[in-house]
Amino acid sequence: xxxxxxYTFLLFCFCLQSVPAQSDATAQxxxxxxxxSIKSTAVKTDFKLTMTLKGNPSQTVNGMFTLKGxxxxxxxxxxxxxxxxxxxxxxxxxxxxxSISTPTAKELSETNPMAILVNYSSKSNISFSTETKSNNNxxxxxxxxxxxxxxLKILVTINKSNNELYSIKIIYKNGNLNNLVLSNYKxxxxxxxxxxxxxxxxxxxxxxxxxx
Numbered sequence: 001x002x003x004x005x006x007y008t009f010l011l012f013c014f015c016l017q018s019v020p021a022q023s024d025a026t027a028q029x030x031x032x033x034x035x036x037s038i039k040s041t042a043v044k045t046d047f048k049l050t051m052t053l054k055g056n057p058s059q060t061v062n063g064m065f066t067l068k069g070x071x072x073x074x075x076x077x078x079x080x081x082x083x084x085x086x087x088x089x090x091x092x093x094x095x096x097x098x099s100i101s102t103p104t105a106k107e108l109s110e111t112n113p114m115a116i117l118v119n120y121s122s123k124s125n126i127s128f129s130t131e132t133k134s135n136n137n138x139x140x141x142x143x144x145x146x147x148x149x150x151x152l153k154i155l156v157t158i159n160k161s162n163n164e165l166y167s168i169k170i171i172y173k174n175g176n177l178n179n180l181v182l183s184n185y186k187x188x189x190x191x192x193x194x195x196x197x198x199x200x201x202x203x204x205x206x207x208x209x210x211x212x
Contacts, residue, residue: 042066
């Protein structure tokens with residue numbers, strides 16, 4: 001079950017109708033300003049990921065995400081992923097097993113929920129949503145400008161008061177939906193670089209699979 005959730009999260013972590021040009025430019029600037037902010041400061045946030053498969057009950061997982069530049073830690077009950085800028089460790093608690101790899105840029109974009117926005121921001125039509133409205137958040141839609149066989153659109157909500165990311169929703173062409181909602185969002189935090197490395201001494205008897 002944990003592996004299924006893990007791969008679903010990877011797919012998640014791997015934009016809509018046209019509005020006037022000025023609105024498109026403003027929406028794009030809001031998104032790019034957000035990405036610039038995330039790249040320039042360390043961020044820690046709790047998250048709730050709800051996965052809805054067409055015709056099936058939704059599943060929800062909770063966790064914490066810490067990001068510093070291109071380094072990150074994804075922390076869930078059964079899964080922890082560490083990336084120090086070069087090496088990635090994926091630890092499955094159920095099996096007390098860690099896999100070590102040197103991920104490609106594409107693989108990283110599928111693991112880091114912020115990287116999905118970076119990748120699609122350069123190849124999407126970006127505009128304010130005409131369907132989703134909020135008094136507290138900017139609702140920005142992203143539709144891939146190149147043909148995408150899976151994703152219909154991505155909806156990004158940004159808090160109006162502090163311009164912080166609130167949620168990312170991916171709607172798939174097959175009717176599936178993944179919704180990532182952030183809470184306790186903290187930026188400009190102090191995080192040591194060794195936070196992003198797996199320490200086997202803390203996991204007694206861990207099985208190591210070195211895939212490098």
